[in-house]
Amino acid sequence: MAPTIASRGTVTVMDCFSCVRTARIGTLPPREVVGVDGHWRVAHAFDTSLPGWLVLVPRRHVTSVAELTDAEAAGLGPWLVGLSRALRAVTGCAKTYVVQLAEKEGFAHVHFHVVPRMPDLPPERRGPGVFGFLGLPEDRRVSDERQDALALALRAALGPA
Numbered sequence: 253m254a255p256t257i258a259s260r261g262t263v264t265v266m267d268c269f270s271c272v273r274t275a276r277i278g279t280l281p282p283r284e285v286v287g288v289d290g291h292w293r294v295a296h297a298f299d300t301s302l303p304g305w306l307v308l309v310p311r312r313h314v315t316s317v318a319e320l321t322d323a324e325a326a327g328l329g330p331w332l333v334g335l336s337r338a339l340r341a342v343t344g345c346a347k348t349y350v351v352q353l354a355e356k357e358g359f360a361h362v363h364f365h366v367v368p369r370m371p372d373l374p375p376e377r378r379g380p381g382v383f384g385f386l387g388l389p390e391d392r393r394v395s396d397e398r399q400d401a402l403a404l405a406l407r408a409a410l411g412p413a
């Protein structure tokens with residue numbers, strides 16, 4: 253008998269980058285669980301060269317912000333502000349960018365980028381130009397070890413859940 257697969261549109265939950273990881277939440281490295289509660293999980297972006305680039309994802313497979321439940325929505329603001337404060341404390345960023353697009357193939361699961369905007373960020377990288385730090389090949393990415401170390405520092409800055 254074929255297994256039942258929950259589906260939204262053309263991408264199944266089992267194929268979803270976020271859902272695959274959330275399903276293994278107890279075994280994930282720090283960089284994949286910078287923070288977590290009943291509705292949200294925070295990961296360090298895996299393919300960025302910018303230390304501290306975070307992604308806030310709902311634990312449920314959701315492809316539109318409009319589909320978030322009231323309970324999920326209630327946690328969204330505190331997470332965005334809390335992560336921004338933690339990034340300021342840990343990275344020394346001047347402020348954060350918060351962006352939700354979810355348009356890339358295979359990444360339709362709602363995800364809020366929370367990006368440290370460093371004081372010395374070159375003008376051409378400010379605003380949407382910051383996405384030049386994302387989607388990079390492996391040799392240009394923040395190393396897994398550095399991501400894990402940042403994740404632990406950010407956890408400490410976030411305080412108890």
Ligand SMILES: [Zn+2]
Binds near residue numbers: 265312
């Ligand atoms: Zn998903």
